[in-house]
Amino acid sequence: MRVFLPMLRGSELIWETGRKITAQRAPIPDVPVVYLLEPNAQNLQRITDDLQKGLYTPAYINFLSSIPRPLLEDFATMTATAETSEQIAHVYDQYLNFIVAEPDLFSLGMEKDHVYWALNSAKTKDEELDHVVDKIVSGLFSVIVTMGVIPIIRASRGAAAEMIAQKLDRKLRDHILNSGSKDGLFSNRPSSSAGTPTSRPVLVLLDRNVDLTPMLSHGWTYQHLVHDVLNMKLNRITIETPVDESKPEKGVTKKAYDLTANDFFWSKNSGLPFQEVAEDIDAELNRYKEESAAITKKTGISDLENLEMDTSASAQHLKAALTVLPELRERKAVLDMHMNILAAILSAIQKRALNILDLIKDKEKGDTALDKLRLFVVWFLSTETDIGRAEWQQFEEALTTAGVDGTCLPYIRQVRATTKMTQLTTMDSSTAQQQPSASSDLFNRFSNISSRLTDRLKETGVPTGALSANFDSIVGGLKNFLPANQDLTITKIVESIMDPSSAASSAIAKTENYLYFDPRSDRARGTLPPPSTLRAGGAAPGAMPGSTNLGPGSGASFGQRRQGFSEAVVFTVGGGSMDEYGNLQEWIKRTAGSGDRTKRRIVYGSTELVNAADFIKEELERLGREVQ
Numbered sequence: 001m002r003v004f005l006p007m008l009r010g011s012e013l014i015w016e017t018g019r020k021i022t023a024q025r026a027p028i029p030d031v032p033v034v035y036l037l038e039p040n041a042q043n044l045q046r047i048t049d050d051l052q053k054g055l056y057t058p059a060y061i062n063f064l065s066s067i068p069r070p071l072l073e074d075f076a077t078m079t080a081t082a083e084t085s086e087q088i089a090h091v092y093d094q095y096l097n098f099i100v101a102e103p104d105l106f107s108l109g110m111e112k113d114h115v116y117w118a119l120n121s122a123k124t125k126d127e128e129l130d131h132v133v134d135k136i137v138s139g140l141f142s143v144i145v146t147m148g149v150i151p152i153i154r155a156s157r158g159a160a161a162e163m164i165a166q167k168l169d170r171k172l173r174d175h176i177l178n179s180g181s182k183d184g185l186f187s188n189r190p191s192s193s194a195g196t197p198t199s200r201p202v203l204v205l206l207d208r209n210v211d212l213t214p215m216l217s218h219g220w221t222y223q224h225l226v227h228d229v230l231n232m233k234l235n236r237i238t239i240e241t242p243v244d245e246s247k248p249e250k251g252v253t254k255k256a257y258d259l260t261a262n263d264f265f266w267s268k269n270s271g272l273p274f275q276e277v278a279e280d281i282d283a284e285l286n287r288y289k290e291e292s293a294a295i296t297k298k299t300g301i302s303d304l305e306n307l308e309m310d311t312s313a314s315a316q317h318l319k320a321a322l323t324v325l326p327e328l329r330e331r332k333a334v335l336d337m338h339m340n341i342l343a344a345i346l347s348a349i350q351k352r353a354l355n356i357l358d359l360i361k362d363k364e365k366g367d368t369a370l371d372k373l374r375l376f377v378v379w380f381l382s383t384e385t386d387i388g389r390a391e392w393q394q395f396e397e398a399l400t401t402a403g404v405d406g407t408c409l410p411y412i413r414q415v416r417a418t419t420k421m422t423q424l425t426t427m428d429s430s431t432a433q434q435q436p437s438a439s440s441d442l443f444n445r446f447s448n449i450s451s452r453l454t455d456r457l458k459e460t461g462v463p464t465g466a467l468s469a470n471f472d473s474i475v476g477g478l479k480n481f482l483p484a485n486q487d488l489t490i491t492k493i494v495e496s497i498m499d500p501s502s503a504a505s506s507a508i509a510k511t512e513n514y515l516y517f518d519p520r521s522d523r524a525r526g527t528l529p530p531p532s533t534l535r536a537g538g539a540a541p542g543a544m545p546g547s548t549n550l551g552p553g554s555g556a557s558f559g560q561r562r563q564g565f566s567e568a569v570v571f572t573v574g575g576g577s578m579d580e581y582g583n584l585q586e587w588i589k590r591t592a593g594s595g596d597r598t599k600r601r602i603v604y605g606s607t608e609l610v611n612a613a614d615f616i617k618e619e620l621e622r623l624g625r626e627v628q
Contacts, residue, residue, distance in 0.1 A: 021046050027055045032089070034060045038097075039067035044075045051084035058089035065097035065138055095142035095185075098605070101235055102261065102270075105581055106605040108139035115607040116208055116574035116619040119160045120415075121626060133160065136607060137167045140203070140571065143605065144172070145185045147201070151569065153517035154497055155205040160573045165205050165517055172519035201567035204497055208574030211489035212419050213381050215615050216374045219579035222277045223270040226259070226341065227578045228611045229348040235259050239344045257337050264331070265338050271582045274345070281342060284335055291328060369404040374612055376404075377412050381419055408620035410627040488583045490570065494602065495587065498565045502591070566598040569605060575615055576606025 021037060033056035037043045051059060067075075079085045099109045110132075118124045118132050144150065150172055155165035175184050208215070219228065230237040236258050243250040259266045265284065269277045376399060380387065387395070392413065399406050487495070496503035496511045570584060581604040588600050610618070 021050075025050075025055060027053065029054060029057065031056055032058050032060065034062065036062045036094070037064065039063040039065060039071055041071065041074070044071065044078060048075075048078045048082050048084060051087045052082050057087050059087055060089050061091045062094050063092065064094055065142060066093040066095065067091075095145040097142050098139050098146075099234070101609065104585065104601070104603045105609075106143065106603065107576060107609045108136060108605075108607050110135065110139075110607040111610065111614075111618075113607070114618060114622070116615070117622050119207075119574055120209075120623055123626060133163055133167060136160075136164050136573065137171060140164070140168055141171055143569065144203070147569075148186060149200055150176075150186055150519050151201045151203040152565070153203045153205065153515075153519070154511070155515045155517070156207055156210060157513060157515060159207045159209070161205040161207045162515060164573060165515060168203075169517040169519050176519065200565075201569060202497060202565040203569045203571065204494060206490060206493065206570070206572050208572055209415060209418050210493070210572075212415065213378050214488055214490075214577035214579045214583075215575055215610075216612050217378050217579060218371075218374065219577075219582070220274050221271055221578070221582045222274055223582060224578040225274055225345050225348075226270075227609070229345055230341070231611060231613075232259070237341070239340055241340070241343075255340065257341065263334060265334050271585055274349075278342065281335065281338060284331075288328065288332055288335065291324075295324065295328075369402065370613055370616070372402055373399065373404045373406070373408075373616070377408075380412065381416055405621075406624075407628075408616055408624040411620060411623040414627055487587060488580055490572070490580050491583045491587050494568060494570055494584060495591075498568055498600065498602075499591070500562050500564060567601045569603045571604075572606040574607060575619070576604065576609045578609070580604065 021035070021043065033050075035047060047059070047061060050056065079088065097108070098106050100106045113132055113135065115132055115136075118128060153165050153169060155161045176186075178184070219225070226232050226237060230239065236256060238254055238256045240252040240254055242248060242252050259270075261267060265281070269280055272280075376395065380395075396406055396409060399409075492504065492507040493511055496507035497514075500508055572580070584602045584604055588602060592599065
């Protein structure tokens, strides 16, 4: 039940007590049952079997996504044959086939579908493409139903985003048409939500190849590092720590942590640069120490943990202390957890302290070949320098000598032409050499707090090992990973759609050709092309925006291009990046302004949220083998 895992944990989950539909269960007559499951043939058969056995009565059946009509007809036949119709009270479609990681972050959980590979591979069959696109459309429809308002849809041309926009537009139109004047699932929204386009959100659909670099780059926000370095899945991470640093033979212990919305430190710091998080943990620990010291001073005890057993303190002071003790203990547990996380990240940063100029030549630099591959690919996709065949071969040889698996490189070289036409962030020799003064200040502050952070790790009992050694080299390595531009390509694209009056002309030029759909308009639906036309737009991998005109989508008029929006859902087809999510949220804060300016909101989503290692292994390497 992955849909709920990021929001509910442990004892909060009813299925943790063994009430899964696949488990053996004893009959509980005359007790109602609520089913919450995927609409598939196996689950429908299990429901029928339960009702035949008389396990529960009545049954309230909730499907996570809308059940297809053929399956619904099959279920009706099964129910009639088993004579269990009287035991079913209600059947609902809940439209919950998406995973919410945070209030403004979601995915469709399509890791097993290998969406990026499927949409860019020549080996993918039409029916497989159709299945992938339909699954994406179904998930986005559920997101829109949850929002409760039908958005304007903008989509890049020439590949999967265009096909998805067309099918989603049709699905929304059909729903409105079949629901009559009541608007069906959208009828309970305030009238203003159904008004002019500017009062509604915009759904921006983008193909992953619009900018591939965020999937591979080394980001330095706390959230990005946790997702990348610690391989966060469904908001859960597992950290290994040595039982005894002085005796490695004793092995390691594993500890799982859940990073949820009610974690005050995570909510406050997840989007901040790592060095600011390190400063804040120091400040929070100081605050905890001061408050604990104030309590112990009043009560006259030496140990806060033994407060409840102390009989020497006055009743009044003891009562006051016991009132705040639960909150203090909970806060301390959260801070201890984040100290462990910071220690694990610091260890990884030390291993990644690389000098980019010598990156692929020195085997001793960098802990993993994967980091070297990622940095090379990001540079190759971002540089303005033309790379000839001879020079490319030299790079391949150097990477191979450094122990790098270059399986994905043939595909990367092939797809570069596409991404260069859509990227709005680049790197050249001058920008690589120029570091903003803010960056120098940033790392000076990082160096100043490093020793304090290491001391805090020791105070909380977290093994530090070599973390305190050679910290200058760690900071030096961090400098090499700073992005050359503040806003990523997708952020600039979104700005050109949400706030065209402030956007750069280069970004507006890229999005002027984006398709425009308004499911509430009277425009005819048109005819959808076969799925094979979306594969690379009939051209290079990832397609060229504007390379085809597949059907009913229309170009935006001048007024539509300049209308602006205060709310947006940004959806990438083929994988999402925590770096992009954080960059979009940072842009909102930076451009918020003051006064009567409408507050903006951006929800970021993707077919799946994967880290660089998984994206390379599961998508890029498979495509690289095909190109070879």
